[in-house]
Amino acid sequence: MRTRTTIATAAVAAIASLGVAGTATAGHDENPSAAVGTYAYPLAPVQAGTVDNSQGQGSTRVTALPNGKVQVQVRASGLAPHLPHAMHLHGVDGARDQGCPGPAAGGGDGIVTVLEGAPFYGGILASLTTTGDTTAASALDLDRYPVADAGGRLSYTRTFTNDLAWANADSVQVVVHGIDINGSGSYDFGAGPSSLTPAVPLEATIPALCGGIAN
Numbered sequence: 001m002r003t004r005t006t007i008a009t010a011a012v013a014a015i016a017s018l019g020v021a022g023t024a025t026a027g028h029d030e031n032p033s034a035a036v037g038t039y040a041y042p043l044a045p046v047q048a049g050t051v052d053n054s055q056g057q058g059s060t061r062v063t064a065l066p067n068g069k070v071q072v073q074v075r076a077s078g079l080a081p082h083l084p085h086a087m088h089l090h091g092v093d094g095a096r097d098q099g100c101p102g103p104a105a106g107g108g109d110g111i112v113t114v115l116e117g118a119p120f121y122g123g124i125l126a127s128l129t130t131t132g133d134t135t136a137a138s139a140l141d142l143d144r145y146p147v148a149d150a151g152g153r154l155s156y157t158r159t160f161t162n163d164l165a166w167a168n169a170d171s172v173q174v175v176v177h178g179i180d181i182n183g184s185g186s187y188d189f190g191a192g193p194s195s196l197t198p199a200v201p202l203e204a205t206i207p208a209l210c211g212g213i214a215n
């Protein structure tokens with residue numbers, strides 16, 4: 001299959017420097033439209049290795065299509081099995097220099113919370129839900145996010161319309177959330193509440209994997 005993919009010059013340089021393939025060559029990409037730009041990144045752990053069950057890995061690809069839609073693909077492993085994982089495109093609309101936080105962003109307690117990560121990867125430009133709304137309003141709707149399988153693997157592909165995501169496809173960070181720190185098999189309050197809301201466990205919102213143009 002012939003792919004007709006163009007990538008912004010800056011993205012080529014950044015991707016080449018990381019040794020990451022930046023072109024859309026996945027055989028399952030059946031969208032007949034030529035891509036405006038496609039951006040592929042590895043997903044790396046956000047947390048230090050001292051945070052239990054936090055060291056997953058993966059890859060992602062964000063493609064802006066000429067019809068105004070965005071296709072996002074996420075492949076990840078090492079995630080909490082049988083649990084939903086909130087995933088978002090993070091960034092700042094119109095800004096280009098966001099990045100993933102390193103473990104040092106966790107401060108004294110050694111855990112990088114959502115709020116501690118936000119200065120690095122920005123706010124939510126799109127929610128990578130499986131159905132329905134993809135705006136930031138769906139950020140914590142865990143019943144509409146992909147669930148990792150028994151082996152902790154997750155595979156996600158969705159093509160959707162989201163103007164913020166389309167306009168910033170070349171600069172977003174892809175963040176996968178959710179770590180079962182205490183290995184209980186569920187998101188509980190063992191590690192306390194989320195930095196976003198006391199109603200949700202930290203385990204459900206904590207950033208697990210991150211990847212993007214600046215990393």
Ligand SMILES: [Cu+2]
Pocket residue numbers: 086087088089090124175176177
């Ligand atoms: Cu997020």
